[in-house]
Every structure is written in C-alpha cells, then in structure tokens.
Amino acid sequence: MGMAASLLLAANILGACTKSDEAAERSENANKVNAEGMPIVDDKIQVDGFAAKFFASQDWNDLMLWKEYEKMTNIEVDWSTVQTEALAEKRNLTLTSGDYPEVYFASAFSKTDLIKYGQQGIFLPLNDYIDEYAPNFKKLLDEYPSVKQGVTMADGNIYGFPTIYDPKFEALRAEAPWVKQEWLDKLGMKEPETTEDFYELLKAIKNDDPNGNGQQDEMAWGGGYGIDEFIAYLRGSFGLNKQGSMNITLDFKEGTEDFRFVPTTDEYKELVTYLNKLYSEGLINKDVFTVTPQEFTADSSKGNYGVLNSIDPAELLKLDGYVGMPVLEGPSGERSYNTVSNGLGNLGMFVITDKAENPEAMVRWMDYFYGDEGTKMFFMGFEGTTYEEDADGKFKYLDTITDNPDGLNMDQAISQYLTWPGGYYPGIVKQKFFQGAESKENSRANAEKVKPFRIKDDDILPGLNFTVEENDQVSAIMTDINTYVEESTAAFITGKQDLSKWDDYVKTIEKMGVDQYLEIAQGAYDRMKEN
Template sequence: MRKRKNRFMNAVALLAVFAILMAGCSGNGGGNGNEGNGGIADKGTAEATDMTTKEIGYPDSISYWVSLNPNVSATMKDYSEIAAYKEVEKQTGTKVTFQHPPTGQEKDQFNLMLASGSLPDVIEYQWNQAPKGVDSLIKEKRIIRLNELIEQHAPNLTKVLNDNPDFRKMVTTDEGNIYVMPFLLGDPLLSVFNGPVLREDWLKKLNLEVPTTISEWETVLTAFRDGDPNGNGEKDEIPYFFSIADTDLNSLFVGAWGITADFYQEDGKVKYGPIQPEYKEFLTLMAKWYKEGLIDRDYATTDGKLKDAKVTGNQLGSLSTYPGSGIGRYTDLMKESNPAFAVVGAPYPALEEGGQSIGQYAFPFSTHGAAISASAKNPEQIVKWLDLKYGEEGHLLFNFGIEGESYTLENGYPKYTDTILNNPDLPVTQAMAKYFIASWNGPMVQDKRYIEQYYKLDAQRNAQESWSEADHSKRMPPVTLTSEESSKASAIMNDVKTYRDEMINKFIMGGETLEGFDKYVETIKQMGIEEATSVQQSALDRFNKR
C-alpha cells in the first residue's frame, strides 16, 4: 500500500512541476484572452503572469453533478464511495460532494438546474442534449471555456489531445471552444458494443448456420417458429424481439438498406432515414414478419424486465443486446436452469451475400464530459484535479481501481483480480462499480484492457468482432449545433420522433397499411424535417472544416 501511495504522490508532484512549466511556456502566448475563461485576467498582465507561473494546489472541495449509474446505486449511495474517488480524495485532500439527479429525470433536472442559475462547480453530462448548444451556454456564462485552463493546468489531457488530433477536433466546438474534460474511447475496440444475438443451441438443434443476410434471417426465424427448438412440443418460441430503441441505436435490419433510423450522412450529404424509400422496404419486411409470427407480438409493451423473463424462460430466439449485460449476464443466469443455453453474435445482416450493413458505432467522443460552471470560484484548481484521471496513475485508478485489491500488474498489464471477475457476492458490473468507472463513462480515457477482461466469454469477444465488420462510414460524427439551430432542431425533432414511433408501430402491427407511407412522409415533412436536416447539414459542414 505504501509503495502504491508513494508512486501516486510522485506522479502528482511531477504533474505539478509539469503544470508550472506548461504555464510558464504558455502564459504570454496568443489566444482569446479571457473570453469565457471564468474571470482569469487578460494574458500579458502582471496578475495573469503571476497566476499562471506559480504553482496552484488542489481545491479544498468541489460540488459535482452527475447521473447515478445503476451499478453504483445497487450497493452504494453515491460516487464518493467508489474506491477510485476515495483514493483521489486521500491523495489530494479534495472533498467532493456528489449531486445525483433522480434516475430517469436527468434531462429534466439538468434543464431546471440551468434555468435556476444555481449551478454546482462541475456538471458531468451528455452535452449534445443541452438546450441551445454548448457555445451558447458559454456565452450565457453557465459554463466556461476550458482551452486556456487545459493548456496551463492539465498537462495530461493536453498530451492526449496533442497525440490524437481527431480527439481535439471532436472535443472542440465550431466556435473553437473546448467545453468539457471529455470521456474518450481509447481504442476502436471500445466503439462497437451492441448487435444481433441468437440462441446458438437452437441453431445447432435445427441444423442452422448463423445468418448473414436478410433472407437467411427469415429462414432462421421461421425455423425457430416451426421447429420446436426447445423440444417441449409446445412451439411457444418467440423468434425475434423487435425494439424501436434498438433500431435507433444499431440499425439492425434497417441498416441492410444502407440507411439508419435517424440522421445519417452519405458522401457528406445528410439524410433522415425514416422518410427514405428504403425505409418503406424495411417496414414492409417487419410488417410481414410480425404478421407471420416471427416478431414478438407484444414487443411494444415489453419492458426490460419482461424481455429478460422471455430470454431466461427459453422463449426468445434472437434480439439486439450487449456483450456484458446481454450475452454475459444471460449466460450466467441460465447456468443452473438450462446448462445447454448458449448465444452467438451474428454479423449485421446484408441484403445480399457479400454485402454490408450499417451497424452500431460510437465515436471516440460522444459529447459526454465534465464541464465547469461559471460560478466555480477555483476553475484552475478544478481543472488540475480533473486532469489527474488522464495521467498514468489516474488512468489505472479509474479503469482498474486499487492495485493489490481490484487488479495486479502482470508484465505491465493491469489484470483484474477475483474481487472483480469472480466475486461471490456481486455481478461483475457491480463489483467493478465499487472500484472504478470504466464500465460506464466519465472524464477519462477508457482503456481497451478493461473490455478485454470484461468480455470473459468467447461468445462475447466473437460477437464484438462480428459486429465490428459492419459499415460505420455513414454515421453522423459528434457535430455541434448553434443556439438557434439547437432550439429549432429540438422543437422539430421532438414532434417528429413521437409521430415516427407511433407510425412505425402502426405499420408493423397492421394498424396502418404501407400504402399510407407517402402520407406519413409528407406529414413528417410538414413537421419541418427538411429544416432539421438542413441544420444537421450545416453542422456537419462546419465539423468537416475544423
């Protein structure tokens, strides 16, 4: 323990020295002066030189607003109980008071907090959901521009951004502002984490191969319906569970037509998938499958718990899910009741043999990160405190936890102990949450070695590999909307998505025939989808010019 503490303190000391050197080098450089930097004096003044060349300490306290991850709330009251945060408090002396909005009310609580003007020091959020856009929030002095503060007091993050120009491009707005200490995916392996899964034991019993095309999927689903894969003579199997939410995330099936269920871009031109002619073909197929009993009849009213019950009740043959909370969790849950239970990930299906489909993909930066409010009295110290997570020691701490407890170093590789991977009292995700935040997000660089160990089963690793073969080129990057664009797009898309989802269910379940698709498209156009598309196009054009 003493050895680990000494190494941490040495790292902190080195970072402090580095921060001084960085400040000395950049204190008189160019830039935008005090624009949006929370009250730091203009560069070049005696006060600014004083501030940027002397060492600063860590803050005594920080108020920190962030959503409460369910794996934390299962065993702890807030993030202050996570071992990584306890360790940072022990080493820096900074007391963090976490404020967690009620689960399910995060967006409403965020908007209320902004409207009230009473803001905590740090706000961690998915910022593409912020009203008016982040540049506007900086101008309105809700949050502050971080460019200069990062340059002067965050040597670790500065190195990450310098070493990865694409990261810097993504975290910088069209107006040149860096607004958060970002959550970054440190490897392409981390970008793909959802896709189609089938009951492998059912496939084997019915002598079927893993499907790769739409027609092969139809063959498999039909066999699941008719072939009695459970062998109980009841033929009560549900071949496929459809979900609008899954379609939004990963384009399962709709991606075979080269479109998505939201905005996508093709050769630099933005399009809205649900009004394309190809979307009618997708809906026609889903309606056919639903009528033939290949899709869960009750999909529209099936929540997460009921879906789990259908999987563990040996009813469901295929669905979209995750490697951890899906493949891994279901496999663990079925060990005793059905040892033969096995699932396999399938490639995103193409229309034809050798074709390619659009699949789920997350860009290295998805706009999630920790911003500093304009009311924070010590932004320099807060930036320095947050920057610890991007250094070597902090990186290990927030991805792997406490050395000797949650992980050990084996030839330089941080290997999780049985406390994490084989905890007799907790699922892996909850065991992880007691020590670190890598299994969800936060201001840090997520390490691929976390996922390499989290995926304990070959089925998980093979699924991720299969899903990664999909086309990701048409996915929209993390563009930034202006205040006017954000307000305009939100007003339009709230209505469009509500209507879209209502009509998808009607088309699939037979409440409306596909002859009404043209009228559906016209209605969405009347709602302003072309204007919303134009907004996305302008944002994409600006992003490409960064």
C-alpha cells in the same frame, strides 16, 4: 444551402459572441498548479462539486475513490450528489437559481446546454486549459480528429469533458445479435448470409421444434429495448447511415455530401417492410414495443429464443451456446454494419463554471481519468482491495467483488469503492480496464466477426453541433417530427398502418418542416468542414 442562409448563420455565430469567445484568462491561483505529476497543488484546496450517482447509499465524501484521489492530488471535492433519476431537475435548478457549484461531474449536460450556458459565460471555455493542462485528453483529440470535431461547439469552444468509448474497443462499437448454435445444427442450417436467409432461419426456429420437446414454444428473434435494436442491426443491410449513427436521421445522398432524411427514404421503407413481414409472422417478440428490459430478461432467460439482441447471453442470462450473428447482405446487395459511432458519448459529463477559483487545477484533476493510470483507478479501483494483476499483466476483480460473500451483485460490490456503475461518468472506457461483458471472449469474437463489414472510421461523421439559435429552430421542428416518425414506424411494422400509406407519411413529414431542418443541418456540417 443559399448564400443568404449562410450569411444568417454566420451572423448568428458572431452575434452570440460573449466573454466565452475570449482566450481563457489564467486564474490568480494558476501559478500554484504543478505542471505535471502529483500532487496537482502543493497546498490543499477545497472545491465544491455536483454529481449524479446511481446508488442512493453512496456517500461520495467518504468513498474510497475520492478519498484516495484527494490524497494524491491535494484537492478535496465537497460533493453534493443526486440520484440519476432526479439529475435533470436538480441540475437545472442549481443553474436557474444561480446557486451552482464550481464543477459538475457525471451531470450529462446536453449539447444545447453546453452552448447555451457556455455563451452566457457560466461554463468556462476549455480550449486553452486543455492545451496547457490536459495532456491525456489533448492526445486523444489529436489521435481522433472526429472526436475533436464532436466536442467542439459551433462557436469553436469546448465546454465539456465527455465520455469516450475507446475506438479500439470493438465490442463497444459494433456487436451483432446472438444466435443459438445448437438450434442451427439441429435445423441443419448454416449461419444466414442474407436477409432472406435470416427470414428462413427465423421461420424454422419458430415452426420446426429445434429444442425437440414436441411443442411450438420456441421464439425466433427477441429484444427488450424496443424496435430500434432491430433497426440498428439492419441499417447497413438496407444501405442506410453510411456515415455512421452519430446523426441517426441523416445520411448523404449517394455520391454527394448533401444530407437526406433517413426515415423518408426508399431504403428505410424497404427495411420497415421487411420488419413488418417478420412481425406479422410472429418472428419478432410481439411485445417489443411495450416490454421493459427487466421483463424481457426474465422471459429470455428461459432459453426459448433462437436469436437475441443482447450482450453475451452467457454473461447476462447464464445461457451458453450463443454465437454472434453475421452481418447480412440486403436485397440490393448492400452488406455493411453502419450503426457505429466515433466512440464519443455524452459531451457534458464534466464542466467547470465561472465560480471555479482553480480552473487550471480542475482541468488537471479531470485529465487524469483520460490516461491509463486514472482509467485503471476509476474502473478497477485499488490493487489488493478491489482487483489483482496476474502474471500476464491482466487485471481482474477480487472474488469479494465478483462473488461477494454478502450476496451483493458485482455492481453493488464495486460501488462500495467506485462510482462507474450506472454509466454516468466522464473519462475513457478501455477494454484493458473494463470488466463488463463486452470485454469477455465471446463479445470480442462477435465484434471481430462484424469488423470486416463495419464502416471505416474515416467515413463516420461526428455529431452536428448547432448554435443557440439553430438549436431552438431544430427543437421546434424536430420534436414533433421525431415523435411522428417513431409512432409511424411502429404502426407500419405492426400493421396498424398499411404500407400503402407510405407516401402520405412522407408528405406529412415534409409539411412539418423537415426541409428546413435539412438546411440547418447542412449548414452545421459545412461549417464543421470549414473549421
């Protein structure tokens, strides 16, 4: 990156300084906040909060989770909630109208919003509050420097509490597709070791009648969340994204710390060519670009797929006998699983605004959910009401949750008490307290199979954080480029665009300004290293 550009970026940062760059001022109520233990405040306080919820029937003001937490903390949150589908519109309206709350919970603010409203002084910088009032969260930042880098905006401030997926929870980080072991046995084939082995297996599944019914009704490899799932599994086999998936279109040129644009690399072309071969021979579900997850779940539950992109089919589809796929060696000898994050989810899941009268108390209030007791309460609920603990110290939901007498599924049943279903929440997801499919034995075994080939944590880059000005530039450049890449990738894989046109595709992306994006991204990375 040129010196002039570096100076320009520095000027952008300095020029954007506002009151958010100053050390946090203690509120007039700070001395009323207990440094540790419960309650957080001796005299009850009321706080107005805005939140996204998954189930329309929930009234958060009467929900057991928040009523019990109010008793513990002496903090009553008056909740205004919207369903997740309407979140963006309603959340943004509160800000543009100026009628915004003291805190936003489960509100999924983007990085762009965090830096924008942070520098306007609407979102409070949390750094000093975290140091003094958030021991659980601070411990995580100290333990995982990459997470700390990821939550720190370009101006050096932290404006939001994020979702964190415990980096020790392997099944949430790297899980391969699933293959039907019975069909491998009937075909007399071993688990594939290479991408070529995998191709031969998929052909055999499609053509050699492993279900033994005399019909060619078997499907080879299927998924219900688009082609990105297929690409994700194969990135490491084709030498892509050796710095992880937090910046999915970027990785380093070999032997350097200089970015290249992944979708224009020779390796990406090779991966797309491989998928084109599978798709053209009917080895990937033909409706992969259009099918909804619900439609694919209904189709795959018939048991006609040999390989599935899914959480454990035994949990999701009630189909036993699937085992985790190996990580495959690619045509150049690469064998790695690289679609891995540092465990950091959405950064803006809890923010405190300049209207907060008790910011210190609310930082303590939020911090509880980054420790074990708060995590257990948030995900498991209340002993004797929603869960029980066995003699080995393991937690499990009561039968009234997992086999509800009123016919509710587990999400519906637990949502009578808790808010986590739907996936919108700040806090940390730990295997010990999470009862989803990823915590079950088969998923743990799948993850352990992947682990020896998973890129090392030290190699994973956190997501890049841009200044307000850089965000505007990146958005202007990358909105059209990302759309073009997505459409072109689909066209190459389906054969609607011949791969002989690859060079034209690359030149088009260059004309669209990708080099400028790479320069901005490189500056953000260099700045992160310096900080």
